[in-house]
Amino acid sequence: MASHLYRDTAVVLRTYKLGEADRIVVLLTEEHGKIRAVAKGVRKTTSKFGARLEPMSHVRLLLAQGRELDIVSQAEAVETLAPMLVDLDHLTSGIAVLEAADQMSLEREPQPHLYRMVVGALRTIAERSGPLVVPAFYWKLLAAEGVAPELDACVRCGEHGPIVAFDMDQGGVLCRACRTGAPLSEEALELMRMILGGRLNDALAVPASSTTHEVAAHATRALEHHIERRLRTVAMFESH
């Protein structure tokens, strides 16, 4: 029986070894969601795929549908990976984006929006990087999942007065009287409002400081909180 062939574009999320010469590549595709595929002979020096199937690679693929794992038949680079590898900062940011995307994507469930966000974030890192690229990606991911934090007013009492804390369990920011969660500075709140309120480019131009560190810490906690909750929900669905 001839196997079904299909084309798609994808970002390589991670790879692992299979046998002596092969590798399994975990792909976030544009149209087919997360796919696991075998790249045969990829670890030989004569591999026809060369270095095109490394994590962060953006590739156009021809895949053959398999029973469990698909098979990579052709791979062609959409853009060069080189700018991601110029320094450790780019690399670390790129890996953080891939990890988040891996956690947020589901096998064979198309999420073209997530794919586009990942490609956009990797391009931004390649072009200019900066301390808020990854945190901004996390906030945008949460917003795309419908769980953007409330940043305008205290989530418990609706007060617009001084905001002093952030708590993802509560769904956003809190005033002095209602405070739970982690302390939130006025400057960090302003940056978070910029990121989620349509001034992303201004936020990405901000140089590293204790405030960008704070925003990054809140973003990481918020994403972890969401993933944990989401993983539990998925596990629940699967057991039913």
Ligand SMILES: [Zn+2]
């Ligand atoms: Zn309040």
